[in-house]
Each structure stands twice: as structure tokens, then as C-alpha cells.
Amino acid sequence: MLTILDTDVLIIGGGGAGLRAAIAAAQQGSSVVILDKGPVGRSGTTPMAMEAFQAVGHPEDSAEQHFKDTVRGGLYLGDENLIWVLVTEAKKRVADLEKYGVHFKKKEDGSFDPMQHPGQTFPRTLFIQGGGYGLLQALQKEAHKHNRIRIISDVLVTNIIADKKGFPGGVIFLDLHDGEFKVIKCRAVILATGGYEELWAFNDASVTACGDGLFLAYELGAELIDLEMLQFYPTIVIYPPEVRGTLFQYELVINPDLLGGRILNGRGETFFSGMPLRNVLLQAIWQEIRAGRGTEHGGVYIDLTASSLGRGALTAALNKWQPNQFLYLKDMGIDLRDTPVEVAPHAHYTMGGVAIDEKAQTSVLGLFAAGEVAGNLHGANRVSGNALTETQVFGAIAGAAAAAFAQQRGNIDLEKEAIESREREIFWWGQIFQEKKIRPRKMREQLKEIMWKHCGIERNEAGLKKGLAEIAQLEKEIVSLGPFKNDYQPRQFGAYPQEIREALELRMMLTLSRLVLTSALFRQETRGHHIRIDYPLNAAEIKHTFIKKGREAWAGEVKRKGETNCPR
Structure with a gap:
């Protein structure tokens, strides 16, 4: 230490x-x-x-x-x-x-x-x-x-x-x-x-x-x-593969005053109107995909080929509002003015987190x-x-x-034994993968697939419970690699130990995935980006989902600031 x-x-x-x-x-x-x-x-x-x-x-x-x-x-x-x-x-x-x-x-x-x-x-x-x-x-x-x-x-x-x-x-x-x-x-x-x-x-x-x-x-x-509560952004490129993962702001694409484009299903049809919020467009896109009206690669189209602006004005607008995406795709041989691209929802922003006050x-x-x-x-x-x-x-x-x-605190007194105990534990996490020559990256990819499959855009009780069981199995496999020994002596791993870092990140991701699945199971309603197909309606009472170490998930009150004049 x-x-x-x-x-x-x-x-x-x-x-x-x-x-x-x-x-x-x-x-x-x-x-x-x-x-x-x-x-x-x-x-x-x-x-x-x-x-x-x-x-x-x-x-x-x-x-x-x-x-x-x-x-x-x-x-x-x-x-x-x-x-x-x-x-x-x-x-x-x-x-x-x-x-x-x-x-x-x-x-x-x-x-x-x-x-x-x-x-x-x-x-x-x-x-x-x-x-x-x-x-x-x-x-x-x-x-x-x-x-x-x-x-x-x-x-x-x-x-x-x-x-x-x-x-x-x-x-x-x-x-x-x-x-x-x-x-x-x-x-x-x-x-x-x-x-x-x-x-x-x-x-x-x-x-x-x-x-x-x-x-x-x-x-x-x-x-x-x-x-x-995970926000899925509705329009991330899925095809062509060389530009997969590029985000297109649908808010700009479908605005008639900005880019004047359209979002179409696989049949070339429009399927929503107006300027929907992200959760509304997410559900509309997902409904098209599930109903078999998606594109060849499982998405929908962003289409600027028939922009209401005309080609010259569209070119200027793309350079003003989406220059990085426009030029990047153009360099990759894809001209948005001539070619629709396939997009689909991806995990974009996490709205859950650590509870705070003002x-x-x-x-x-x-x-x-x-x-x-x-x-x-x-x-x-x-x-x-x-x-x-x-x-x-x-x-x-x-x-x-x-x-x-x-500024209210004086000298900090940390217990040496507590520090050394935690050091030994995290050293074991890094060392055990190295000793057994197992790639933490492989388990990380397995974990991510579990979360997408069982806690993705649509969720239900059976899937969430299966996700928890599969994560428990991954944790069991790690424990089976070798028993934790309290006499581990932490040492240097050498400069930039990437796989050690990945092992320690996996430690965090396994715990957090379990907590996310538990929270998703606890919320028995559909609200915003949390879509429970076995509970398709909003619950009558609006509650937070809380969780902490050593305690089961519980419901908590949403703090209100007087009368908002917003119908609930």
C-alpha cells in the first residue's frame, strides 16, 4: 500500500x-x-x-x-x-x-x-x-x-x-x-x-x-x-456495417425547418406523426420491427432523399446541423442526400443512478x-x-x-487493516483471470448479451428472472476459478495491464447488472423507457424504485414542488 x-x-x-x-x-x-x-x-x-x-x-x-x-x-x-x-x-x-x-x-x-x-x-x-x-x-x-x-x-x-x-x-x-x-x-x-x-x-x-x-x-x-430506467435513443445506424453506431438526431431529421427528412418502416411507409419524445418514437419503431415491418437488418430508415428543403438547402443544413455525421458518412462512401440508412434503438443514457438531494x-x-x-x-x-x-x-x-x-473535517484516520483487506480482494479479482488465462472480455460480452436479451427494450418477469439466473451462473464460474485467499500479497501488475482493468470492471458490471434486473423486476408497470409487456399500463401511483446493499428493493415517494399544473 x-x-x-x-x-x-x-x-x-x-x-x-x-x-x-x-x-x-x-x-x-x-x-x-x-x-x-x-x-x-x-x-x-x-x-x-x-x-x-x-x-x-x-x-x-x-x-x-x-x-x-x-x-x-x-x-x-x-x-x-x-x-x-x-x-x-x-x-x-x-x-x-x-x-x-x-x-x-x-x-x-x-x-x-x-x-x-x-x-x-x-x-x-x-x-x-x-x-x-x-x-x-x-x-x-x-x-x-x-x-x-x-x-x-x-x-x-x-x-x-x-x-x-x-x-x-x-x-x-x-x-x-x-x-x-x-x-x-x-x-x-x-x-x-x-x-x-x-x-x-x-x-x-x-x-x-x-x-x-x-x-x-x-x-x-x-x-x-x-x-x-435506461433511455434508448431511437435512431442509431445499424447498416451499412462500416458506419454502425453513428447517432443521427431524429429531432433534426424530421424537423421540416431543419433537414426536412422522414423516418420510414421497411415498406417505405411513415408510421408516426409530429415531433414525438424519445420514448414515444422508441415504442413506435419497436412496434414496426416486431410486427415484421422493419428493414432487412432489423430497423427503420432515415430518409433524406426526398427532403422538403431541396438538394442545395439540404446540403447547407447538413453542414450546419449534422456536419460530423454528414461528412463522416460521405467519406465512407454514403451520401445521405442520395441513400437512406437503416437505424434502430440503442442504449443511450441511464436515468437511474445514485439518489441525491438539492x-x-x-x-x-x-x-x-x-x-x-x-x-x-x-x-x-x-x-x-x-x-x-x-x-x-x-x-x-x-x-x-x-x-x-x-472544510469541517480534520485529519483523516483510515484503518490500515480495512485498506489491506480490500486490496487483497481486488488483487484476487485481477490475479485469478491472469493465472487461469481466461479473458475477462469474453465474460463481459456474455454479460452484455444477457442484459440486452432479458433487460432490453421489452421486458417481462420470466425474462428478468432468467437474466438474474444467467448472471448468477457467470458469478459461479468466476468463483470456481479459485478460492479467495486472505494471504494474497498485492503486487504490481506492470504498466497498462488492460486485462486486469477489464477484470475489475467486470466485477463492477456483474453486481450492477444484478441490481438493474432486480429493479426492473420490482417496477411492475410500463413507464417511459421501461416497457413491461406483462404490465403494459402505467401504475396508478408513481413511485421511485430504491435499492441499497443489505436491503431488498423498495418503493419511495417522488418529491413534488407544489402544484405543477401538469396533468398526471
Whole structure:
């Protein structure tokens, strides 16, 4: 064991929420360390995010209307106290981002030029130049201005260690640079690790989205919420195979003022009208596929060949609104103006997560969460543009709150025996695969197939129970590799031990998959993206699904903010 640092605030994850939290904590005078699985600024999900940032930018719009749209769009499952914080703080965070160097698309007079996405009463989607990558570069540049912030890339956090009072007091991590386990002491921890889309075989997220933060919170005893709520994005390319996984924003494709295209079934027919929310379009597409009206490869078509704009205007619009996709496909020999492409739903965003309050505080004092790792904000469907807004609003809140908490604590006293015991356990997980020459990647792919098959777009009791049984069998196979020995002596694995990292990620993914299946089994209704074919209707009462270590899943109240005037 090697203790290399002692810091006030430790942030796990260096994406949009993590960097914003670091800036806020440093501004409060706290020392900050950011730990990230990859190179900060070039890894994770934030660099892959589209340009949409939802904040009031239309003269007739208001925070109150943003609130109502978000409550309604989430099928009334989102905690309204959190939604109110999101909508009232959004414009302030836009001002911060402009100060940091983020550029938004604007009109000639310098005012914002918001776009109207599904679920918005007024145009509210501000467009960030460069999308998530542009956002991240500006945040990273701002973070480097603070000498209290230290960034450590290419590390995998395996455990949060509680001190003798039960507060988070440090973490154990595998330093991929040298393959050695190390420890950092801290006075507060912020989880900013993103989501857990990588649990599913078909997803458009980063391979790092394994649910690390949720696993760490669960092991520490924090409450998790609505883990069954996974958003499927309806229009991800499935064919041609060379461009599989490319996301096309249907919100732009079918808007007659933007791209003027269509979404068609395999027979060339339209099958919905208007500008539906993501969960509505998901169900419409899936119904076509299940009814045998899908395309040859099991999807539907995005068709711009008969765009209402005309070829010249369409070319200009593609270069303005979908330049990366347009040019990438063109380089691959596919011209969207001449060729329809086949698309289908993929796992896109996880709305469940660690339960938090308005200060980003979890149920464990001293443990905070911000961004996609947190739950109870978006409910059963995330409205387009609220994800990046969430990273900045709750990132700033978490940073300030964690700094305040850390400043109340003195020296951190961690039990050496507890640290060494956890080190031996995680060393076994890495070592056993190496000794038996078994590839953790193979088991990971098996796990993802199980989750897609039994906990995918449509779910039922029999399938969810079968998924749990198959995961239990995978865990049994791992245990059979060799007994855990308490006398393991952790050592260095060598520089960049990729398979050791994959084994430790598998450890997290197995636990989290079991929790997701359990939560999906517990919610006996269809709501938003959680489609139970054996319970096809909304339940009369709207409840959260909670789960924590050592306790069965239970139903909890959704927090309301007065009267929303939104019919439920």
C-alpha cells in the first residue's frame, strides 16, 4: 500500500460534471484531485455528447415552463425539487461557460439562437460549438488555471474507504501507468463517473461507461434509485456495417425547418406523426420491427432523399446541423442526400443512478454525485438537451457542497487493516483471470448479451428472472476459478495491464447488472423507457424504485414542488 496524496475533495471522473465540480471546489479554497479512467478531455462520454444544452433563450420562455416541460417529459417520475434547481440555475451556468470560452450558436445580433426539440413548449436548445468535446476543452482549460486542482489520468478506482465515523475517507485505485494499487486520503468524495450503458450489448456510449460510480456508492451503503430506467435513443445506424453506431438526431431529421427528412418502416411507409419524445418514437419503431415491418437488418430508415428543403438547402443544413455525421458518412462512401440508412434503438443514457438531494448529497454523508451517475432527476425519459445542463448545474453544486463539507473535517484516520483487506480482494479479482488465462472480455460480452436479451427494450418477469439466473451462473464460474485467499500479497501488475482493468470492471458490471434486473423486476408497470409487456399500463401511483446493499428493493415517494399544473 502506498498513500500518495491527501486532498480535501476527491472527484472520480473527469468529464463535464467532474471538471465543473473541481472548479467550484477550488473556488471555495479546497484542494482537489480528479481521478479519471482515461486521459481527461479525450475519454468518457462527455466528448461524445451532441451540441444540445437546454436553457431558457427564447423571449416567451421561462424557467417555469422549462420546469413543466421537464416534469411532463419525464413521465412525472423525476424529483421536482431537483428539476427546479436545474431550470433555475441553467442560465447562470451558460454565463459561466461563455466566460470559460465555450461558444454557442447565436444570431447576427448576438442573441442566442435556440432550437425547438421534442417536449419543449418554446425553442430552448442552445447549440454548443464543438458539442461535448468543445465544452470539455473549455472546462479543462479553466481547471488548469487553478493550482489547487490536480488531475490524474489513467487510473481505475476500485473502492471508497470509510473512516472510523463512516464518512468517505479515501479511495483505493489501480494506477494503470505502473499497475500498482495506491491510496488517496480525502475529506469528501464526488462521483462524476457517468452512466452504465456498457452493460448492454447495443449502446452508443463510451466503453468506459461501466457504472463504476454506482458500484462504489452501493458498496459504501448509498441508496440507488430507478436503475431500471435506461433511455434508448431511437435512431442509431445499424447498416451499412462500416458506419454502425453513428447517432443521427431524429429531432433534426424530421424537423421540416431543419433537414426536412422522414423516418420510414421497411415498406417505405411513415408510421408516426409530429415531433414525438424519445420514448414515444422508441415504442413506435419497436412496434414496426416486431410486427415484421422493419428493414432487412432489423430497423427503420432515415430518409433524406426526398427532403422538403431541396438538394442545395439540404446540403447547407447538413453542414450546419449534422456536419460530423454528414461528412463522416460521405467519406465512407454514403451520401445521405442520395441513400437512406437503416437505424434502430440503442442504449443511450441511464436515468437511474445514485439518489441525491438539492445539494448533490447522497444518503452517505460526505459522498456527493453529479451528472449521469446521479438519478432521480430525469424520471422515465430525459428531454433532449438536459444532460449537459445537468453536468454544469449539479457539477457546480456538488463542488461547492463537497468543499464546505471537507472544510469541517480534520485529519483523516483510515484503518490500515480495512485498506489491506480490500486490496487483497481486488488483487484476487485481477490475479485469478491472469493465472487461469481466461479473458475477462469474453465474460463481459456474455454479460452484455444477457442484459440486452432479458433487460432490453421489452421486458417481462420470466425474462428478468432468467437474466438474474444467467448472471448468477457467470458469478459461479468466476468463483470456481479459485478460492479467495486472505494471504494474497498485492503486487504490481506492470504498466497498462488492460486485462486486469477489464477484470475489475467486470466485477463492477456483474453486481450492477444484478441490481438493474432486480429493479426492473420490482417496477411492475410500463413507464417511459421501461416497457413491461406483462404490465403494459402505467401504475396508478408513481413511485421511485430504491435499492441499497443489505436491503431488498423498495418503493419511495417522488418529491413534488407544489402544484405543477401538469396533468398526471
